[in-house]
Amino acid sequence: MWANPAWKGSLYSADTPQAEFLKHYASVFNTVEGNTSFYADPDAATVARWASLLPADFRLQLKVPSRLSHAQTNTPMPDTAQALTAWWQCLTPLHPYIGLVHLQLPKTTGPAQLNWLTQQLEVLCPLTKVCVEVRHPEFFDKAEHEISLNRLLHEYQCERVVLDSRALFSVAATTPALLDAQQKKPRLPVHAICLSDTPVVRFIGCDDLSTNQHYYQPWLNKIAAWLNAGKTPYLYLHTPDNRQAPHLARQFARDLQPLVPHFQHPVLLPWAGEQQSQLALW
Secondary structure (H helix, E strand, O other): OOOOHHHEOOOEOOOOOHHHHHHHHOOOOOEEEEOHHHHOOOOHHHHHHHHHHOOOOOEEEEEOOHHHHOOOOOOOHHHHHHHHHHHHHHOHHHHHHEEEEEEEOOOOOOHHHHHHHHHHHHHHOOOOOEEEEOOOHHHHOOOHHHHHHHHHHHHOOOEEOEEEOOOHHHOOOOOHHHHHHHHHOOOOOOOOOOOOOOOEEEEEOOOOHHHHHHHHHHHHHHHHHHHHOOOOOEEEEEOOOOOOHHHHHHHHHHHHHHHOOOOOOHHHOOOHHHHHHHHHHO
């Protein structure tokens, strides 16, 4: 996400209008998970406006709409293909900025639906790079079902999204935001995996940065190894209401810096809201 008013005064200056949030977000970060597309199809004007605000090196990871990813998995292939293709065409102005399309599947989509998943990949993969997020427990069995899934994704050069929510569930739900996040986010085994040159990790943390730091320690070495091997990992860091997400990203980048030669990231520089506050002191 990028439209978080809570980031005014830190990531954004206090007077940043909401219409310019994406522009300012893209000056600090080089990718974002586009959850908006999961819940509703953006209209043509919105798509064009987003495209006008993005720098050339920015990459979106847009989610396939839930009306398609969470539909009945026995949907006939022609209908599915037409709907997915039409959705992709609606995003035409954003095509240069799309790093991956994110196909997030419900926990009810399991090994019995691999043929259905194959049909989705047949449509999407010729159009763009794809990552798939699964939540069915049998896809984490380290045996037949997980091997079959990983083999399928590797065949289509898709990534399997790694979701790490250990930090989120390591603390008691003492706030409404924590309670909401723990009710909505999945609690699944963490299987670090890279099937192509663009591994994808979603780290779901809590509000305490030191707790998050403890749980993301293994990811520092993993991300560093991928970067040093010439891969382009996509890492998304969340907190319960995402108020602390930019600070979590900065902390991770600072901890990553010693492990990757010449690593630099704009998140480590002063943010607009911080600069504004500093000027106000004078």
